[in-house]
Amino acid sequence: MHPQPRLLALGDAAFTVEFGEPAARQITPDIQARVLGLAAALAELHAAGELPGVIEWVPAFRSVTVHFDPDRCPPRHLATRLQALAAEGRQATGSGREWTIPVCFEGDFAPDLDAVAAARGLSREAVVAQLIATEFIVCMLGFLPGFPYLDGLPASLEMPRLATPRPRVPAGSVAIAGRMGAIYPWDSPGGWRLVGRSPVSLFDAHRAERPALFAPGDRVRWQAVGADALARP
Amino acid sequence: MSARLAIRTPGLGVSIQDGGRHGHRHIGVPLSGALDPVFLAAANGLLGNPADGAGLEVLLAGPLLEALDEPVRIALAGAMGARHLRIGGTSRAVPAWSTLTLQPGEQLQVGSPRGVGYIAIEGGLLTPPLLGSRSTYARAGLVHGATTLPCHAARPHTGEWQNDALRHGDGPIRVIPGPQDGHFTAAALDHFYTTPFRVTRQRDRMGLRLAGPALAHSPLGADIVSDGVTPGAIQVPADGQPILLLADCQTVGGYPKIATVIRADLPRLAHLQADDEIRFRAVDADEAAAARAALACRLADWLTRARPAPAGGDPETALLLAANLAGAAVRGDDPHLWPDETRPGT
Missing domain, CATH: 2.40.100.10 (Cyclophilin-like)
Incomplete structure (x- = not known):
């Protein structure tokens, strides 16, 4: 049923543990549960001081990358350890937090909404209705600090990324691409379709315990609000 | 005692770097840290600092620095010299791979490195760490905008040090x-x-x-x-x-x-x-593993060869460095080269 997890060397100071069929392109709840399960196991061992030399680990869509200091932690020893941990097949769902994020889908805050509607043969209102009816799951954080990859966009709204990325996407932009949603925590270049804007701050480096608002496994819904809600405090 | 280092002109491609921002990659925060941690360690080593103490990394053109309040001791690493502008209008060239002390009000114009150069400060820069690191990550605003950087005052009577150039290996x-x-x-x-x-x-x-x-x-x-x-x-x-x-x-x-x-x-x-x-x-x-051990040995061996610097600087080196400063050409590097996001796996 489940292929053996694969251990891949990422240089001499990191291993990536990969789950699922090698050629798989879809992220299934089962694979995400295994990713979060391995991350949880690593967190427990690390907190107990049982992973000397392991610095950090990065859960992704279907893998966990473990960064370590190879001079404190012999790579062969860690490889054996990780393979055994991954083979246990532990599953976890993350914290189970549920977020309702205010999003303004109006006017210039949603510059690609009309194009998405036209491409999918829907009205603008129908697209927004589908977006706010969607429950997303945070698959991973990456690209930028706090940038969430939100799985769960319905196939009816699937769109490729822009052929030419925008040089500047404003912070707070709510976006879709493929079967994913996202919210840009920062001004940055970006190629996703911009369908709204949120006033929520997704990352605060001074919030020491929890700089990123979301964590993998969190559930996120978007709630339509007026433009007046975008005035950031 | 505390001192400050003012950045009078910013140079180009200058950032604060230390050993990097470990432990936050799972929330999308890049590692950052010195591009060449060995050269940063060399600069720090000349001052007796920990290897990953925060210093300034210079990619293109060095800054103009000024000590405020108290003397500040500085070390240079990399193929990058500097000119020490003393009170009273005299100046002298400072060779790469050496230390110097700026008295309050004195300035240091750092030249352009061949490759990457580092400026270490005795005691390390004391800018407030963010997520455990002082490294600049400008793209997402993890940056210290201050042009006056807090640091330790130079310890008295430690003298200046210099060393030969530290060279990396070659080959593939x-x-x-x-x-x-x-x-x-x-x-x-x-x-x-x-x-x-x-x-x-x-x-x-x-x-x-x-x-x-x-x-x-x-x-x-x-x-x-x-x-x-x-x-x-x-x-x-x-x-x-x-x-x-x-x-x-x-x-x-x-x-x-x-x-x-x-x-x-x-x-x-x-x-x-x-x-x-x-x-x-x-x-x-x-x-x-053997390569890491060899590199650590090379750095440790280099540090043992540091020697007290002659007072006043070496006139021949001064000429070479003046040429380096005069030739501070700026490359046309594009700061916005990386528009690609990672792709959703669909």
């Missing part, structure tokens, strides 16, 4: 194959390990683009389900031209990685210039 850049070498044809893998690649002008702290024979992808293709990346990873997008990731790289990426540079050779990547040619050689974990 050593890599561990993968993690996605299976995404390439046998011919592409053969090219990768046998043909030289040229460094292009597209180069910043996130990475550099190489040019060479297009590396063809196998039927597995040029997209992967995004997974973790790290400095040294060599991504190959659909055009077949490799992108070598550096310290400020993203935490995850959606291109297959043909190979990953070993830690011992990461510092060498910091000094690559446009049109340099590099080759790659595959090694295993044992050879990578």
